Structure formats: structure tokens, C-alpha cells
Amino acid sequence: MLNCREAxxxxxxxxxxxxxxxxxxxxxxxxxxxxxxxxCRHHFxxxxxxxxxxxxxxxxxxxxxx
Amino acid sequence: xxxxxxxxxxxxxxxxxRIAWLQLxxxxxxxxxVQETFLAALKSGQSFAGRSKLKTWLIGILKFKIVxxxxxxxxxxxxxxxMEKEVDVQDMDALFDExxxxxxxxxxxxxPAFIAGxxxxxxxxxxxxxxxxxxxxxxxxxxxxxxxxxxxxCGIASISPNHLGVLLYRxxxxxRRCVEIxxxxxxx
Numbered sequence: 001m002l003n004c005r006e007a008x009x010x011x012x013x014x015x016x017x018x019x020x021x022x023x024x025x026x027x028x029x030x031x032x033x034x035x036x037x038x039x040c041r042h043h044f045x046x047x048x049x050x051x052x053x054x055x056x057x058x059x060x061x062x063x064x065x066x
Numbered sequence: 067x068x069x070x071x072x073x074x075x076x077x078x079x080x081x082x083x084r085i086a087w088l089q090l091x092x093x094x095x096x097x098x099x100v101q102e103t104f105l106a107a108l109k110s111g112q113s114f115a116g117r118s119k120l121k122t123w124l125i126g127i128l129k130f131k132i133v134x135x136x137x138x139x140x141x142x143x144x145x146x147x148x149m150e151k152e153v154d155v156q157d158m159d160a161l162f163d164e165x166x167x168x169x170x171x172x173x174x175x176x177x178p179a180f181i182a183g184x185x186x187x188x189x190x191x192x193x194x195x196x197x198x199x200x201x202x203x204x205x206x207x208x209x210x211x212x213x214x215x216x217x218x219x220c221g222i223a224s225i226s227p228n229h230l231g232v233l234l235y236r237x238x239x240x241x242r243r244c245v246e247i248x249x250x251x252x253x254x
Contacts, residue, residue, distance in 0.1 A: 003166025005159065012235040016209065016216050017227075039172035043242040046175060050191050051211050053184050054081070055121050 002030045007037045011044055075107050078121050082128055085211065088195055088203050089132045099131040129212045136204075136222050158239050173246060186249070194244035198237060205230060206237035 002010070007030045010023055019027065031038055082103060086096035106127050163169055195203050205223060208214045220230050 003162070004168050005162040005166035008162075008239065009235055012238050013231055015238075016231065016234060036168050036171045039174050040242065042175060043172055043246070044238050047191075047238055047241050047245070048210060050187070051213070053188055054191075054211065055125065057081075057184060057188050 002026050004030075004034065004037055007031070007034065008040055011037065011041050015044060015048065072108060074120060075104055075124065078124055079104075081121070082124060084192065085125070085207060086128065086132060088207060090135055091200055095135060099128065099135055102131050103128045125211065129214075132212075133222060158236055161239065161243075170243075172242065173250075175246070175249070187245075190245055190248045191241070193248065194241050197244060198240055202233050202237045202240070205233045206241070209234060 007027060010019060010027045013019065013023075014027070031041065079100065082100045083096055086099050087093065090096050090099070103124060107124055161169055195206070198206070201223070205219055208219045208222070209216075216227055216230055220227055223230070225233070
């Protein structure tokens with residue numbers, strides 16, 4: 001049985017490599033019962049959406065297109 | 067080449083410079099790679115329908131310029147010993163108790179509010195990326211913005227896949243927490 005610390009490591013790893021079948025099923029089991037780690041997964045995915053937001057946005061430079 | 071093309075390209079200067087600085091941590095070097103990126107872009111004279119397409123293309127060029135700069139610096143022994151320190155995750159372990167449960171539970175982030183506040187999100191991410199240890203921020207950007215595969219990043223940074231995993235974990239855990247704290251305070 002995974003604890004949250006171990007689950008958080010797998011949540012991060014899953015974004016960079018394919019999890020082994022056992023890791024995958026352990027993580028899935030843990031997430032079923034753990035809203036905190038589900039939130040953590042959502043946060044990691046939101047961090048991933050930074051790329052899209054960054055590419056779509058302009059920050060410091062003023063937008064001069066009409 | 068359309069007259070406005072140079073202006074369109076230069077509109078992204080601040081964002082490109084920011085990424086280059088987070089990667090290289092040297093103002094002059096960052097200026098150089100952004101300048102080289104613009105020269106390459108203007109020379110090609112490609113046109114783009116949308117602003118985000120242009121930015122994506124520019125970031126693609128910048129990536130190669132940065133990777134070259136990082137590669138030529140990879141022989142620096144200071145850079146590597148510095149990275150060893152960042153690989154220690156004891157401070158991340160402190161986020162959990164003896165049973166491995168969250169000490170401070172991750173809250174639910176409200177999606178609609180999040181989308182409405184893209185500009186805030188970008189501002190907060192910028193702030194939080196700067197707070198990360200330099201190599202941790204560097205690998206996060208290589209992975210998430212430049213979408214480089216782990217193997218390639220390991221080659222550039224001269225680290226093992228295991229170390230890379232630890233650095234990316236540290237980046238995500240720190241950013242998650244930093245965004246949460248700043249996001250909640252921005253909403254109140």
C-alpha cells in the first residue's frame with residue numbers, strides 16, 4: 001500500500017516516463033481513496049498547462065496589434 | 067517580409083529574455099541568445115497567422131540557442147557540484163509526516179477561476195520559478211516548456227535519470243506549493 005509521499009513521487013514520474021504496471025496499479029488504487037493526492041495530480045497537470053498559457057500570453061511587452 | 071514582422075517578433079522579447087535568463091542565469095549571455103534568436107527569425111522571414119504560433123516558433127529557436135550555451139558550459143565542474151546539492155530531497159520529505167501523509171493537504175484548485183486568471187497564473191509561475199534553486203528551475207523549463215525528453219536533458223545536464231526525476235519532483239512539489247500560496251492570496 002502506497003503512502004502519500006510515495007504516491008506523489010509516482011505522480012511526478014508519470015509525467016516523464018511510463019510507469020511500470022505495478023506502479024501504475026498501486027497509484028490508481030491510492031488515488032481512488034485519496035482526495036489529497038488527486039488534488040496533487042491536478043496541480044501537477046496545471047503546472048504542465050503553464051506551457052500553453054505562456055505561449056499564448058504576452059506579459060511585459062504591450063500588445064500593439066489592433 | 068511584412069513591415070510589421072520585426073515588431074511582432076520583438077513583442078516577445080521580454081518573455082524570451084526571461085526564459086533565457088532562468089536557463090543561463092547570466093544577463094549578457096541571455097541577451098546574446100535572444101539576439102541570435104531574433105536574427106535567425108528575421109532572416110527566415112516566415113509569416114505566422116497567430117501570435118501564439120509565432121511565439122512557439124521563436125521558443126523553438128531559442129531552445130537550440132540555449133542548449134548550445136548549456137552544452138558549452140557543461141564542462142564547468144562548479145555547475146555539477148552545485149547540482150548535487152539540489153538533488154537532496156530531505157526538505158521535500160518534510161512535507162509529509164512519519165506515515166508519509168501530507169502535513170499540509172493539497173487543496174482543490176478551482177478550474178474556472180484558474181482559466182479566467184491566466185495572466186495571474188503566468189505572473190505567479192514566473193515568481194515561483196525564480197524562487198526555485200537554479201538547476202531545478204532549469205530542468206523544469208527544459209522538460210515542460212521545451213518538451214525535451216528525459217534522456218536528452220540528462221545528457222545536457224550530465225545527470226542520471228534518477229537525479230533528473232528527483233529534480234523534476236522537487237520542481238513540481240515546490241511550484242505546486244508556491245502557486246497555491248500565491249494563488250489563494252491573489253484571490254482574496
